[in-house]
Amino acid sequence: MKIVKPSSLLIAGLAAIGLTTAAHAADTITVVSWGGAYTNSQVKAYHEPWMAKTGNKINSEDYNGGLAEVRAQVEAGNVTWDLIDVELADAVRGCDEGILETLPLEELPAGADGTPAKDDFIAGTLHECAVGEIVWSTVYAYDKTKVAAAPTSLGDFFDLAKIPGKRGLRKTPKVNLEWALMADGVPADKVYEVLATPEGVDRAFAKLDTIKGDVVWWEAGAQPPQLLADGEVVMTSAYNGRLFNAIVNEKKPFDIVWDGQVWDIDLWVMPKGTKNKAAAWDFVKFSTDTQRLADQAKYISYGPVRKSSFAKVLPEMQPHMPTAPANFKNPLQNDFGFWADYGDELNERFNAWLAG
Amino acid sequence: MAAVTENDGVMRAADGTPLKQALARATRMNKMRAFLLTTPLLAFILVSFILPIGLMLFRSISAPEVAEAFPKTLEVLKQWDGEGVPGEDIYATLAAEMSDRDNRFNLGKAGTRLNYMESGFRSLMNKTTRRIKRAEAPFKDAFIKIDKRWGEADTWKTIRQAGSPYTIRAYLNAIDLTQEPSGDIVAQPEVKQIYVTLFERTIWVSIGVTVACIALAYPISYLLATLPAGTANLLMIFVLLPFWTSLLVRTTSWIVLLQTNGVINDILVWIGIVGDDNRIQMIYNMTGTFIAMTHILLPFMVLPLYSVMKTIPKDHMRAARSLGANPAIAFMRIYMPQTVPGVGAGSILVFILAIGYYITPALVGGQDGQLISNIIEYHMKKSLNWSLAAALGGILLAGVLALYWLYNRIVGISNMKLG
Numbered sequence: 001m002k003i004v005k006p007s008s009l010l011i012a013g014l015a016a017i018g019l020t021t022a023a024h025a026a027d028t029i030t031v032v033s034w035g036g037a038y039t040n041s042q043v044k045a046y047h048e049p050w051m052a053k054t055g056n057k058i059n060s061e062d063y064n065g066g067l068a069e070v071r072a073q074v075e076a077g078n079v080t081w082d083l084i085d086v087e088l089a090d091a092v093r094g095c096d097e098g099i100l101e102t103l104p105l106e107e108l109p110a111g112a113d114g115t116p117a118k119d120d121f122i123a124g125t126l127h128e129c130a131v132g133e134i135v136w137s138t139v140y141a142y143d144k145t146k147v148a149a150a151p152t153s154l155g156d157f158f159d160l161a162k163i164p165g166k167r168g169l170r171k172t173p174k175v176n177l178e179w180a181l182m183a184d185g186v187p188a189d190k191v192y193e194v195l196a197t198p199e200g201v202d203r204a205f206a207k208l209d210t211i212k213g214d215v216v217w218w219e220a221g222a223q224p225p226q227l228l229a230d231g232e233v234v235m236t237s238a239y240n241g242r243l244f245n246a247i248v249n250e251k252k253p254f255d256i257v258w259d260g261q262v263w264d265i266d267l268w269v270m271p272k273g274t275k276n277k278a279a280a281w282d283f284v285k286f287s288t289d290t291q292r293l294a295d296q297a298k299y300i301s302y303g304p305v306r307k308s309s310f311a312k313v314l315p316e317m318q319p320h321m322p323t324a325p326a327n328f329k330n331p332l333q334n335d336f337g338f339w340a341d342y343g344d345e346l347n348e349r350f351n352a353w354l355a356g
Numbered sequence: 357m358a359a360v361t362e363n364d365g366v367m368r369a370a371d372g373t374p375l376k377q378a379l380a381r382a383t384r385m386n387k388m389r390a391f392l393l394t395t396p397l398l399a400f401i402l403v404s405f406i407l408p409i410g411l412m413l414f415r416s417i418s419a420p421e422v423a424e425a426f427p428k429t430l431e432v433l434k435q436w437d438g439e440g441v442p443g444e445d446i447y448a449t450l451a452a453e454m455s456d457r458d459n460r461f462n463l464g465k466a467g468t469r470l471n472y473m474e475s476g477f478r479s480l481m482n483k484t485t486r487r488i489k490r491a492e493a494p495f496k497d498a499f500i501k502i503d504k505r506w507g508e509a510d511t512w513k514t515i516r517q518a519g520s521p522y523t524i525r526a527y528l529n530a531i532d533l534t535q536e537p538s539g540d541i542v543a544q545p546e547v548k549q550i551y552v553t554l555f556e557r558t559i560w561v562s563i564g565v566t567v568a569c570i571a572l573a574y575p576i577s578y579l580l581a582t583l584p585a586g587t588a589n590l591l592m593i594f595v596l597l598p599f600w601t602s603l604l605v606r607t608t609s610w611i612v613l614l615q616t617n618g619v620i621n622d623i624l625v626w627i628g629i630v631g632d633d634n635r636i637q638m639i640y641n642m643t644g645t646f647i648a649m650t651h652i653l654l655p656f657m658v659l660p661l662y663s664v665m666k667t668i669p670k671d672h673m674r675a676a677r678s679l680g681a682n683p684a685i686a687f688m689r690i691y692m693p694q695t696v697p698g699v700g701a702g703s704i705l706v707f708i709l710a711i712g713y714y715i716t717p718a719l720v721g722g723q724d725g726q727l728i729s730n731i732i733e734y735h736m737k738k739s740l741n742w743s744l745a746a747a748l749g750g751i752l753l754a755g756v757l758a759l760y761w762l763y764n765r766i767v768g769i770s771n772m773k774l775g
Contacts, residue, residue, distance in 0.1 A: 068737040096482065097468060098461025166616075205547075216640050217723055231617040337479055344739055345475040345548075351731065352550035354723045355557075 028057040029276045029283060033085040035062030036222045037245035041299035042085075046287035049295075053286070056279055064220055067094050070271045074099040079273045082280040085133070089336035089343070091267045095129035101270040101277065102128050103284070111308030112290035120290075125305040130267035131288050134302035137261040137322035137331070138175045140167075141243045142235035143228055144253045154260035154330075157235065158183045158211055168227045168236025171217035173350035174339060175237065175262045178332055180207035182260045188332040196338065201346070205353055217354070228254060244301035244320050258327040264334040265305060297321070409753070416526050416746035422518040425466035426453050430519040433512065442512050447495035455489045466518075472741060473525070474514050474537075480505060513537035526747035551731070551748065558728040559755075561646065562710035566657075568650045569706050570699060573657035577698075580658075581665035592662075599655035607716045610648040614639040614720075640722030648716045653709055657702035664698030700767045708756055728752065 031047070033039045039060060047058045061081070063069065067090050073079045086094070094100040105126055108117035118126065125132030140157055142150070147163050156162055157179070169176055178191050184207045186194050194200035216233050218224050224238035225246040240261070246252040268284050270277065286292065293304035294312035301320035304310065318324055322331070367375040423430060429450045436442045453459055467481035484502050491498035499506035514537050525535060532549040535541050543549070576595070580588045598606060613619050621635040630636060638644060668691065676686035714729035721730070728748060735745035763769065 064737075066738045067740060071740060093464075093468075096461075096464030096478075098464055212723075215723070219718070230615060232615055341471065341476045341479045344471060344741065347734075347739060348550070349547050351734070352548050352553075355550050355553055355726060 027055070027279060028059055029082040029280050030059045030061060030080060031083045031085075031280075031283070032061045032063050032081050034065065034221055036242065037249075037300055038221070038239075038241055038302070041241075041296050041302075042287075044299050045296035046283070046292055049292070050283055050286050054279075054282070056283075058283070066090065067099065070094060070269075071097075071099050074272050077273065079271045079275065081271055082274045082276045083283065084269050084271065085266050086130070086269050087336075088127075088130075088265050088267060088334070089339050091127055091130035091269050092336055093340055094269060095127065099272050100129040101272050101274065103131060103270065103281070105131070107281075107285065109285055109289050111306055112312070113308045115308060120306050120308050122305050122307065125265050125267070127267065130269045131284050132265045132267045132305035133288060133293065134266050134296065135263055135305060135323055136266060136302045137240045137258075137263040138170070138237055139240050139243070139256050139258055139261045139322070140235055140237045141224075141228065141247075141254045141256045143231070144255050146231065146234045150255070151235065151257055152259065153257070154179060155183045156257070158207060160211060160214060163234060165234035166214050166216050166232065167211060168216045168218050168224050168233040168238075170224075170237055171219050171354070173346040174334070174343075176208060176350075177201070177204040177346065178262055178334075179237075179260060180204040182330075182332070183207060188260070188330055191332055192335045192338045196342070201349070205349075208353075225250075225252070225254075228252070240320075240322050241300040241302045248320070258322070259330050260332065261322055261327070261330075262332045262334050263322055266302075412746045413750050413753075416743055416750050417522050417524060419469060419518065419523045419525070419743060420521045421462070421465040421469040422515065423521045425459060425462035426450065426515070426519065429453055430516065433516045433519070436512065436516070438509065438513060438516075440509060441496070441507055444494055444496045446512070447499050447506075448493065451488045451491065451495045451498070454485045468740075470514065470518055472744075473518055476505075477514070480511075510537040513539075526743040527750070529744055530747040530751055551728070554726070554728045554731060555751070555755075558711055561642075561649070561727060562707050564646060565649050565653060565710045566703050566707045568646075569654055569657040570703065572650070573654060573661050573702065574695075574699075577658050577661035577665050580662050581668075582670075595655050595658050598651070599659075603652060603715060606652055607648055607719050610644065610651070611639060611720060614644055614647065639720050640725070642721070642725045644720035644722065645717045645725035645727075648720050649710060649713060652716060653706045656705045656709060660701040660705065661695065661698040664695055664701075668694045696767070700763070704760075704763055707759070711752065711756065 031042075033042055039062060043060060047060065050056070051058055063084075065087065067086070070081065070084060071094075073081060091100070095102070105118070105128075108121075108126075108131065110116050111120035121132060122135070125135075140151075140154075142163070144150070146165070149162055151157065151159075151163055157167060177195055181191050181194055181200065181204050182188060184203060195204060216227060216236075218227060218236070221239050221242050224233075224236040225242050227233045228236050228238075229246070229252055235257075240256065243254060243256055247254050247256075268288070270280055270284075274280060288306070290306055290308045290312065293306050294309040296302070297304055297309070297313045297317055301317060301322070303321045303323045304313065313321070319326065322328065369375055369378040429446060432446050432449050433442065436446060454463065463481060463485055467478040470477035470481065480503055484499065484506070487502050488495070488498065491502075505511050517535065517537065517539070528535060528541060529544075530551050532544045532552050533541055534544050576591075580591055580595075583591065611618070615621070616635045616637065616639075618639075620638065621630070624630045625632050625635065638647070672690050672694070673686050676690045677683070681689065712729050713727060714733050717725050717727045718730050718733070721727070729752075732745050732748045732752075735741045735748070760769075
């Protein structure tokens with residue numbers, strides 16, 4: 001007799017009521033990503049050529065990050081997502097908890113210049129359960145028409161005297177605490193060391209306190225350019241690609257301040273028990289080859305994770321990349337290990353701080 | 357077939373059974389048939405309502421991860437007196453369980469569970485698991501060499517505590533308490549206290565929204581109930597149209613109206629009531645949450661009120677007037693008491709809906725307009741701490757049930773009228 005866990009029953013019940021989509025044909029895969037200009041770039045660079053090449057179909061869905069849906073689907077044994085674009089911290093955590101498939105990384109194609117995949121991918125962008133795609137950064141931007149003195153450094157974001165007005169920040173401690181410390185004079189390479197101490201956390205929150213009354217908190221990546229365009233804020237943190245889209249494609253009078261950018265990577269992961277593993281893996285191999293990664297950077301300014309793709313990125317896109325030398329002067333890499341450990345506690349404290 | 361021959365004073369049916377018995381059987385059959393008719397509904401409620409709630413409550417106390425990952429270690433730990441550092445046997449058992457390849461995913465889940473209790477446990481477990489496979493006896497030194505926390509009694513006490521498959525930790529956490537490794541229950545540090553504040557805020561907002569809805573809906577419903585049918589129907593459209601519109605659309609419309617460069621602020625600036633530099637902040641705070649929630653929940657008050665008012669005969673007021681009451685007295689003593697069932701029904705609807713609201717506060721609440729549901733959603737979707745989410749939900753459920761009980765005691769649930 002098969003014993004069904006009560007928890008999986010619950011989820012199965014929920015899934016039956018709300019979450020299930022129609023059964024897929026064998027050659028349709030569901031690819032889940034963050035929506036907006038970013039998903040658009042993936043559709044143009046990966047989905048359309050792959051569909052044309054293989055005749056398979058891709059059902060593209062949006063989500064707002066996190067592993068909740070993946071966990072629910074895996075625990076219920078009813079996996080409807082085949083491939084998900086996640087942040088590194090979630091990829092590692094999902095792998096540890098066993099809700100993601102381990103991937104045969106050795107099958108990834110070599111770079112266009114013949115370099116084996118494991119050397120062609122930037123260090124740290126391949127993981128047991130995940131294959132990297134892009135390097136992206138959280139930066140801040142301001143509206144050129146609304147500020148008298150243009151901000152140049154991270155410190156200016158916290159300087160209400162120099163630039164009065166509302167600021168937009170993502171409603172999470174991630175990046176905000178790092179920025180607070182960097183603006184308070186902690187060098188980028190010491191940030192996580194300081195943040196791991198109770199005094200460091202106090203210091204970061206004290207710095208955030210100085211602007212707390214003037215912050216508009218956003219949650220979805222599409223919100224900050226909108227807040228800026230509405231004049232709801234004079235400057236806001238945002239993902240660099242979304243800002244690129246607003247500045248270049250929508251001709252908004254925004255400017256990006258690259259100082260203190262916090263960079264991270266996005267990766268493909270597969271929920272454990274996906275029914276279309278072969279097709280999904282074929283798509284991963286296709287979408288992360290040299291050409292496709294370079295193509296993706298045509299549509300949005302997120303850097304490719306393959307070294308061999310850099311040379312193929314269009315010259316006019318180069319200056320918008322987070323990794324362009326002129327932009328990459330004082331960067332900080334998001335430390336997924338730190339956030340895996342302290343995320344729960346800092347989130348709790350952050351939520352309490354917000355509510356207080 | 358037996359005839360009705362015996363003559364002992366008992367009335368019998370044609371087949372000889374006592375009439376009383378036959379009647380009882382017929383009634384039972386009827387009851388059974390009626391019950392069978394309702395079984396689909398009962399089954400539906402059981403599967404879609406009672407069962408999920410039960411499972412949610414179960415999840416709030418269940419914590420099997422550590423027990424599944426380290427059954428042997430926990431067994432050995434039972435003998436440990438909790439003083440100083442445990443013996444080599446415990447370290448060796450843990451090392452064996454950590455090296456077991458089949459145990460791998462249990463280890464990840466156990467690390468997550470332990471991390472809820474003590475930040476840093478996840479990486480401690482991951483780091484140790486990676487390195488202990490290559491270590492050799494004595495394991496005690498090997499563990500302490502990997503991380504000095506393994507040499508502390510508290511680390512082991514935490515593991516021992518987490519080993520129990522059932523725990524009320526999530527409930528403690530949900531009311532801003534925590535359990536120390538020693539087993540004492542203490543208040544969370546002040547910087548982490550949030551849930552009690554949010555529960556209080558949620559209740560106050562819900563009460564506020566309910567009161568605002570009564571104040572707004574009462575005159576509207578009165579107007580609807582007393583106007584001629586044609587006009588009333590037209591007005592009714594104004595109530596129903598927003599009611600049928602998507603929640604998200606209405607919330608977003610409020611953002612357009614209320615934001616700093618929004619319609620209302622623009623009008624105020626144009627009239628000259630406020631200066632261009634100090635526009636009023638009406639959204640991304642409590643004001644925004646309150647206004648949008650009141651608007652969205654208003655129809656839930658208008659509809660029951662209207663249907664109750666509609667049934668109040670106009671003669672009552674006329675009779676009161678003819679007996680000498682002035683309009684105010686007549687309204688207060690004759691009309692209003694008759695609308696109480698509608699107010700009650702509307703209030704309980706609005707209040708219970710308000711207490712679980714999360715989309716509107718999430719969109720327009722900003723930092724101080726968040727309610728408890730937003731945190732539940734956060735723990736469901738982002739932190740994946742489902743037991744805490746379930747515990748918070750459990751408390752909310754208990755609150756609603758208590759409210760229902762109170763309502764029944766004071767107003768009487770039979771007095772509630774929805775239409």
